[in-house]
Amino acid sequence: MRIGLTGGIASGKSTVARLLVELGAYLVDADEVAREVVLPGEPALAAVASRFGQAVLREDGSLDRKKLGGIVFQDRAALQELEAILHPAIRQEMQKRMRAEDEQHPNGLVVADVPLLYETKQEKLYEGILVSYVPAYMQAERLMQREAMGHEEAERRVALQMDIEEKRKHADWVIDNSGSLEETRSQVLAFWKSQGLP
Known part of the structure:
Protein backbone atom coordinates (compact mmCIF):
# COMPACT_ATOMS: atom_id res chain seq x y z
CA MET A 1 0.00 0.00 0.00
CA TYR A 26 9.21 2.37 4.19
CA LEU A 27 9.70 6.11 3.77
CA VAL A 28 10.33 8.08 0.59
CA ASP A 29 11.02 11.69 1.60
CA ALA A 30 10.31 14.48 -0.91
CA ASP A 31 12.56 16.94 0.98
CA GLU A 32 15.46 14.50 0.73
CA VAL A 33 14.78 13.99 -2.98
CA ALA A 34 14.45 17.78 -3.41
CA ARG A 35 17.95 18.24 -1.96
CA GLU A 36 19.36 15.55 -4.25
CA VAL A 37 17.87 16.91 -7.51
CA VAL A 38 19.74 20.21 -6.97
CA LEU A 39 23.15 18.67 -6.30
CA PRO A 40 25.98 19.91 -8.56
CA GLY A 41 25.74 18.26 -11.97
CA GLU A 42 21.97 17.70 -11.78
CA PRO A 43 19.90 19.25 -14.62
CA ALA A 44 17.49 20.87 -12.14
CA LEU A 45 20.33 22.85 -10.51
CA ALA A 46 21.47 24.14 -13.90
CA ALA A 47 17.88 25.24 -14.64
CA VAL A 48 17.60 27.02 -11.25
CA ALA A 49 20.89 28.87 -11.80
CA SER A 50 19.84 29.78 -15.32
CA ARG A 51 16.55 31.27 -14.07
CA PHE A 52 17.66 32.90 -10.78
CA GLY A 53 21.28 33.72 -11.64
CA GLN A 54 24.69 32.49 -10.54
CA ALA A 55 24.24 34.38 -7.23
CA VAL A 56 22.15 31.45 -5.92
CA LEU A 57 25.21 29.19 -6.23
CA ARG A 58 28.01 28.91 -3.70
CA GLU A 59 31.66 29.01 -4.77
CA ASP A 60 31.78 25.20 -4.85
CA GLY A 61 28.86 25.13 -7.31
CA SER A 62 26.28 23.91 -4.76
CA LEU A 63 22.95 25.64 -4.22
CA ASP A 64 22.83 28.46 -1.66
CA ARG A 65 19.39 27.66 -0.21
CA LYS A 66 19.29 30.76 1.98
CA LYS A 67 19.92 33.07 -0.96
CA LEU A 68 17.36 31.28 -3.13
CA GLY A 69 14.86 31.28 -0.25
CA GLY A 70 15.38 35.02 0.17
CA ILE A 71 14.29 35.50 -3.44
CA VAL A 72 11.37 33.07 -3.70
CA PHE A 73 9.79 33.61 -0.29
CA GLN A 74 9.39 37.32 -1.08
CA ASP A 75 7.77 36.75 -4.46
CA ARG A 76 4.99 34.24 -5.13
CA ALA A 77 5.59 34.30 -8.92
CA ALA A 78 9.28 33.47 -8.40
CA LEU A 79 8.30 30.65 -6.03
CA GLN A 80 5.95 29.24 -8.69
CA GLU A 81 8.74 29.41 -11.28
CA LEU A 82 11.08 27.53 -8.94
CA GLU A 83 8.41 24.91 -8.28
CA ALA A 84 7.84 24.49 -12.05
CA ILE A 85 11.53 23.62 -12.38
CA LEU A 86 11.85 21.36 -9.34
CA HIS A 87 8.52 19.55 -8.96
CA PRO A 88 8.67 17.41 -12.13
CA ALA A 89 12.22 16.24 -11.26
CA ILE A 90 11.21 15.50 -7.66
CA ARG A 91 8.03 13.69 -8.68
CA GLN A 92 9.86 11.48 -11.18
CA GLU A 93 12.49 10.45 -8.61
CA MET A 94 9.81 9.87 -5.92
CA GLN A 95 7.90 7.52 -8.22
CA LYS A 96 11.09 5.62 -9.05
CA ARG A 97 11.91 5.14 -5.35
CA MET A 98 8.36 4.09 -4.47
CA ARG A 99 8.36 1.48 -7.25
CA ALA A 100 11.64 0.11 -5.87
CA GLU A 101 10.19 -0.10 -2.32
CA ASP A 102 6.99 -1.75 -3.67
CA GLU A 103 9.06 -4.40 -5.45
CA GLN A 104 11.23 -5.09 -2.39
CA HIS A 105 8.37 -5.06 0.13
CA PRO A 106 5.15 -5.96 -1.72
CA ASN A 107 3.14 -6.31 1.52
CA GLY A 108 4.63 -3.29 3.27
Whole structure:
Protein backbone atom coordinates (compact mmCIF):
# COMPACT_ATOMS: atom_id res chain seq x y z
CA MET A 1 0.00 0.00 0.00
CA ARG A 2 1.22 3.50 -0.87
CA ILE A 3 0.09 6.51 1.12
CA GLY A 4 0.97 10.17 0.94
CA LEU A 5 1.92 11.95 4.17
CA THR A 6 1.51 15.71 4.22
CA GLY A 7 0.68 18.63 6.48
CA GLY A 8 1.74 22.23 6.81
CA ILE A 9 5.09 23.77 7.57
CA ALA A 10 6.04 22.99 11.21
CA SER A 11 3.09 20.58 11.65
CA GLY A 12 5.25 17.68 12.83
CA LYS A 13 5.27 15.63 9.62
CA SER A 14 8.82 14.40 10.32
CA THR A 15 7.73 13.10 13.72
CA VAL A 16 4.80 11.19 12.20
CA ALA A 17 7.09 9.82 9.46
CA ARG A 18 9.65 8.66 12.06
CA LEU A 19 6.94 6.93 14.12
CA LEU A 20 5.63 5.13 11.01
CA VAL A 21 9.15 3.98 10.12
CA GLU A 22 9.60 2.70 13.70
CA LEU A 23 6.50 0.56 13.13
CA GLY A 24 7.94 -0.83 9.88
CA ALA A 25 6.88 1.57 7.10
CA TYR A 26 9.21 2.37 4.19
CA LEU A 27 9.70 6.11 3.77
CA VAL A 28 10.33 8.08 0.59
CA ASP A 29 11.02 11.69 1.60
CA ALA A 30 10.31 14.48 -0.91
CA ASP A 31 12.56 16.94 0.98
CA GLU A 32 15.46 14.50 0.73
CA VAL A 33 14.78 13.99 -2.98
CA ALA A 34 14.45 17.78 -3.41
CA ARG A 35 17.95 18.24 -1.96
CA GLU A 36 19.36 15.55 -4.25
CA VAL A 37 17.87 16.91 -7.51
CA VAL A 38 19.74 20.21 -6.97
CA LEU A 39 23.15 18.67 -6.30
CA PRO A 40 25.98 19.91 -8.56
CA GLY A 41 25.74 18.26 -11.97
CA GLU A 42 21.97 17.70 -11.78
CA PRO A 43 19.90 19.25 -14.62
CA ALA A 44 17.49 20.87 -12.14
CA LEU A 45 20.33 22.85 -10.51
CA ALA A 46 21.47 24.14 -13.90
CA ALA A 47 17.88 25.24 -14.64
CA VAL A 48 17.60 27.02 -11.25
CA ALA A 49 20.89 28.87 -11.80
CA SER A 50 19.84 29.78 -15.32
CA ARG A 51 16.55 31.27 -14.07
CA PHE A 52 17.66 32.90 -10.78
CA GLY A 53 21.28 33.72 -11.64
CA GLN A 54 24.69 32.49 -10.54
CA ALA A 55 24.24 34.38 -7.23
CA VAL A 56 22.15 31.45 -5.92
CA LEU A 57 25.21 29.19 -6.23
CA ARG A 58 28.01 28.91 -3.70
CA GLU A 59 31.66 29.01 -4.77
CA ASP A 60 31.78 25.20 -4.85
CA GLY A 61 28.86 25.13 -7.31
CA SER A 62 26.28 23.91 -4.76
CA LEU A 63 22.95 25.64 -4.22
CA ASP A 64 22.83 28.46 -1.66
CA ARG A 65 19.39 27.66 -0.21
CA LYS A 66 19.29 30.76 1.98
CA LYS A 67 19.92 33.07 -0.96
CA LEU A 68 17.36 31.28 -3.13
CA GLY A 69 14.86 31.28 -0.25
CA GLY A 70 15.38 35.02 0.17
CA ILE A 71 14.29 35.50 -3.44
CA VAL A 72 11.37 33.07 -3.70
CA PHE A 73 9.79 33.61 -0.29
CA GLN A 74 9.39 37.32 -1.08
CA ASP A 75 7.77 36.75 -4.46
CA ARG A 76 4.99 34.24 -5.13
CA ALA A 77 5.59 34.30 -8.92
CA ALA A 78 9.28 33.47 -8.40
CA LEU A 79 8.30 30.65 -6.03
CA GLN A 80 5.95 29.24 -8.69
CA GLU A 81 8.74 29.41 -11.28
CA LEU A 82 11.08 27.53 -8.94
CA GLU A 83 8.41 24.91 -8.28
CA ALA A 84 7.84 24.49 -12.05
CA ILE A 85 11.53 23.62 -12.38
CA LEU A 86 11.85 21.36 -9.34
CA HIS A 87 8.52 19.55 -8.96
CA PRO A 88 8.67 17.41 -12.13
CA ALA A 89 12.22 16.24 -11.26
CA ILE A 90 11.21 15.50 -7.66
CA ARG A 91 8.03 13.69 -8.68
CA GLN A 92 9.86 11.48 -11.18
CA GLU A 93 12.49 10.45 -8.61
CA MET A 94 9.81 9.87 -5.92
CA GLN A 95 7.90 7.52 -8.22
CA LYS A 96 11.09 5.62 -9.05
CA ARG A 97 11.91 5.14 -5.35
CA MET A 98 8.36 4.09 -4.47
CA ARG A 99 8.36 1.48 -7.25
CA ALA A 100 11.64 0.11 -5.87
CA GLU A 101 10.19 -0.10 -2.32
CA ASP A 102 6.99 -1.75 -3.67
CA GLU A 103 9.06 -4.40 -5.45
CA GLN A 104 11.23 -5.09 -2.39
CA HIS A 105 8.37 -5.06 0.13
CA PRO A 106 5.15 -5.96 -1.72
CA ASN A 107 3.14 -6.31 1.52
CA GLY A 108 4.63 -3.29 3.27
CA LEU A 109 3.42 0.26 3.73
CA VAL A 110 5.27 2.78 1.56
CA VAL A 111 4.90 6.33 2.89
CA ALA A 112 5.70 9.29 0.65
CA ASP A 113 6.38 12.37 2.78
CA VAL A 114 5.31 15.21 0.45
CA PRO A 115 4.94 18.68 2.05
CA LEU A 116 3.14 20.22 -0.96
CA LEU A 117 1.09 17.15 -1.91
CA TYR A 118 -2.24 18.97 -2.30
CA GLU A 119 -0.68 22.13 -3.73
CA THR A 120 0.94 20.05 -6.50
CA LYS A 121 -2.24 17.98 -7.10
CA GLN A 122 -0.68 14.59 -6.29
CA GLU A 123 -3.58 13.05 -4.33
CA LYS A 124 -4.41 10.57 -7.09
CA LEU A 125 -0.91 9.03 -6.92
CA TYR A 126 -1.67 7.42 -3.55
CA GLU A 127 -4.20 5.02 -2.07
CA GLY A 128 -4.86 7.50 0.71
CA ILE A 129 -3.58 10.70 2.29
CA LEU A 130 -2.51 11.05 5.93
CA VAL A 131 -2.34 14.63 7.22
CA SER A 132 -0.21 15.66 10.18
CA TYR A 133 -2.27 18.46 11.69
CA VAL A 134 -1.71 21.35 14.07
CA PRO A 135 -3.71 24.62 14.03
CA ALA A 136 -2.19 27.47 11.98
CA TYR A 137 -1.31 29.58 15.05
CA MET A 138 0.72 26.63 16.38
CA GLN A 139 2.50 26.24 13.03
CA ALA A 140 3.64 29.87 13.30
CA GLU A 141 4.73 29.43 16.95
CA ARG A 142 6.74 26.29 16.15
CA LEU A 143 8.29 27.93 13.10
CA MET A 144 9.37 30.95 15.17
CA GLN A 145 11.07 28.64 17.67
CA ARG A 146 12.61 26.31 15.09
CA GLU A 147 13.91 28.94 12.67
CA ALA A 148 14.41 31.82 15.14
CA MET A 149 12.28 34.12 12.97
CA GLY A 150 9.83 36.88 13.81
CA HIS A 151 6.06 36.40 14.11
CA GLU A 152 5.24 38.25 10.89
CA GLU A 153 7.71 36.20 8.80
CA ALA A 154 6.47 32.93 10.34
CA GLU A 155 2.84 33.80 9.57
CA ARG A 156 3.78 34.78 6.02
CA ARG A 157 5.50 31.42 5.41
CA VAL A 158 2.51 29.53 6.82
CA ALA A 159 0.22 31.56 4.52
CA LEU A 160 2.27 30.58 1.43
CA GLN A 161 0.92 27.04 1.74
CA MET A 162 -2.61 25.74 1.38
CA ASP A 163 -4.58 26.32 4.60
CA ILE A 164 -4.03 23.46 7.08
CA GLU A 165 -7.81 23.24 7.72
CA GLU A 166 -8.34 22.57 4.00
CA LYS A 167 -5.72 19.82 4.06
CA ARG A 168 -7.39 18.31 7.12
CA LYS A 169 -10.77 18.35 5.35
CA HIS A 170 -9.42 16.48 2.30
CA ALA A 171 -7.42 13.88 4.27
CA ASP A 172 -8.30 10.19 4.48
CA TRP A 173 -6.66 10.06 7.92
CA VAL A 174 -5.58 12.83 10.33
CA ILE A 175 -2.96 12.70 13.07
CA ASP A 176 -3.53 15.61 15.47
CA ASN A 177 0.02 16.57 16.35
CA SER A 178 -0.81 19.44 18.71
CA GLY A 179 -0.45 17.40 21.91
CA SER A 180 2.39 15.41 23.43
CA LEU A 181 4.65 12.98 21.57
CA GLU A 182 2.90 10.11 23.37
CA GLU A 183 -0.50 11.31 22.11
CA THR A 184 0.88 11.45 18.58
CA ARG A 185 2.46 8.01 18.97
CA SER A 186 -0.83 6.43 20.08
CA GLN A 187 -2.69 7.95 17.09
CA VAL A 188 -0.03 6.65 14.68
CA LEU A 189 -0.29 3.20 16.25
CA ALA A 190 -4.11 3.30 15.96
CA PHE A 191 -3.77 4.24 12.28
CA TRP A 192 -1.28 1.38 11.75
CA LYS A 193 -3.62 -1.18 13.34
CA SER A 194 -6.64 0.18 11.42
CA GLN A 195 -4.82 -0.71 8.18
CA GLY A 196 -4.29 -4.30 9.33
CA LEU A 197 -0.52 -3.88 9.31
CA PRO A 198 1.57 -6.32 11.38
